[in-house]
Amino acid sequence: MALLVMKFGGTSVADMECIRNAARHVKREIDAGNQCAVVVSAMAGHTNQLLEWAREASPLHDAREYDTVVASGEQVTSGLMAIVLQSMGISARSWQGWQIPLLTDGVHGAARIVDVASSELTKRFAEGEVAVISGFQGIAPTNRIATLGRGGSDTSAVAVAAALNADRCDIYTDVDGVYTTDPRIVPKARRLSRISYEEMLEMASLGAKVLQTRSVELAMVRKVRLMVRSSFEPPERYAPAGGDLQNEPGPGTLVCDEDEILEQQIVSGIAYAKDEAKVTLLKVADKPGVAASVFGPLAEADINVDMIVQNVSEDGRYTDMTFTVQDTELEKTLKVIEGAKEKIGYSDLRGSTDVVKISVIGVGMRSHAGVAAKMFKALAEKGINIEAITTSEIKISILIEAAYTELAVRTLHTLYELDAE
């Protein structure tokens, strides 16, 4: 017997047929004797309707009222899911954030979870009742409904799993796991059976939109094992969770501690992000304090800088400086730098969104040298010019011209032996 948290996202509960299918996944676990808390998002189309109304009411709305409006979507799904489970003969009841209570701070629209009361839920599990919990919402210290912001339901699910000390948190979504790279550009992409939290974090923040970064961070800190599965698969595809959860994850991707991954690949996946923009300052004085004069004003303007490259100066007097920002911030960035031109001192300023950031991710890199060298060589052989490089312990990211995205990703996917047989 296992205690599971099962989370179903907006597309997995988009209409009554989807909700019914999701409920059948729950039934599979209940029939096998497992205890379940189900965390639901709002029905996808319903969320859009609520957001549209809030926008129509006033473009500048009180975040507390906005939260009251949008959190109603999850309330509806929780009630409907409870009704459907009951109609299948399963004892179930819905829980809103304020009923549990799931306490948050007072930052409406992007609240952080402070505490999840678990004693009442635990008592009812023992009586065989399924808890159907509205995701995305909690209650602020002022007794008002607060929402957790984008992807909040994933975070709700992980927080509930941590509070209940659940054996696993199953995230049912519209894909059946985490892939070595985007299958749309690499048909040979493979589903990973396991991936470490650290790797998943890099994948998530780099554009693999399966799990929200925040939820993976929380899972890592609280040691919650996450399983990514597709709610659109027939429920019988998946075996119910059994006693020994360490060894039977089944289809899907288990996001877990590295220790649980016995045969760790050196590289687990290739991610890419097309929303980067490159900014280059030509002929900047090569002297102490010049970096501060560039990045100080950007920080003050709340612009996040990602990669930074400063060429070695040839004559010891001038150098070129390149960095990247979110593409949506390019214009603002250029304005800030132009405004500080006198203080910085440069001959020319160039901006471009015609770039892509490609990242090779794997915890195995820590103990394997030469991963980067191999990468640079392979790309050079394909005639791909690298414009910038950054690295972390488990990741190497490069910036290249956007036109080479597919070629580079496919080349690296094959290079690190990730292609499916």
Next chain:
Amino acid sequence: MALLVMKFGGTSVADMECIRNAARHVKREIDAGNQCAVVVSAMAGHTNQLLEWAREASPLHDAREYDTVVASGEQVTSGLMAIVLQSMGISARSWQGWQIPLLTDGVHGAARIVDVASSELTKRFAEGEVAVISGFQGIAPTNRIATLGRGGSDTSAVAVAAALNADRCDIYTDVDGVYTTDPRIVPKARRLSRISYEEMLEMASLGAKVLQTRSVELAMVRKVRLMVRSSFEPPERYAPAGGDLQNEPGPGTLVCDEDEILEQQIVSGIAYAKDEAKVTLLKVADKPGVAASVFGPLAEADINVDMIVQNVSEDGRYTDMTFTVQDTELEKTLKVIEGAKEKIGYSDLRGSTDVVKISVIGVGMRSHAGVAAKMFKALAEKGINIEAITTSEIKISILIEAAYTELAVRTLHTLYELDAE
């Protein structure tokens, strides 16, 4: 300065344009220095969507989950209304039933209000904040959302008005008041400027669907003055409430104590109900206990009997008996009577839905004799046959053939001098 409760029904908040218009009615009162609690229903179309989902989930649903689903509609409107009021420069916040709290009993789907906490709301009125309250919902002793059933938002508004000791409870709806009869069949129908609670109760229960019976009962018991107005009128049509609320009700209909109505008409209105069905038992034994043998089984089958007529027996041995029930219960009624045929003893059983109940209502009848006699004479002159009669202190109801509905209502409307000039 006055303390007002302003209630807006589902059609009055059907879309953002309606909500904005409703908000302008609130602004009129706030600008005049009044304090306001606004009670809102769910947006009309949104309610239908929620009901459809609940039905789709399972035809037999847990009333507690059903309440969770449908109460979300009012939650949405309250948030949107607060946002719109804020955008007009008015300090406002939404209140859900569980936040006030508005306590109910545990009869989900048709809960009764037990208590409305008023201290926090009153404190905020003093600070100039408008309370936007979700109608139709409260919180049951189990900490779950409970809804009040059909027309519940009217009842919420009256309960809030009573708890706050409000000067008046304004019910904004899609008609601009209570009329002497249905204007669709009598073009000369007049809007009543005032009507007593007792008369309104009779009107409401007889098919004039402006106010829910329950809310009028509660208003009568708690002495809450109700004003019926149209939210679709331009806000400037109505003068804001002033200091002396006794004398300036303005356009609309004030539902109040008889004492407030100085020039009471003998008859205030003519109502009709087409949903009656007539049942006749021929040749019933004229002996003690026969009525019990008929109406006992009907009561056991939960069938409500309205009018009852027993003819005087000619020979002292047999009589005919006629009664009316809701037309939807006719078939069930006939079955019950057939089942008890041996015990009752009758020669023939007849049922018909081809009847209408017409009622003349007025508290003035109490002190004026001859109202009924005048009625019977006028109808006889038009060749209308009366099939049954019941009377109360302030009402005379007759049953006639449905084809005569319009003729009878118009005749009586003129007879009692209700026609507009």
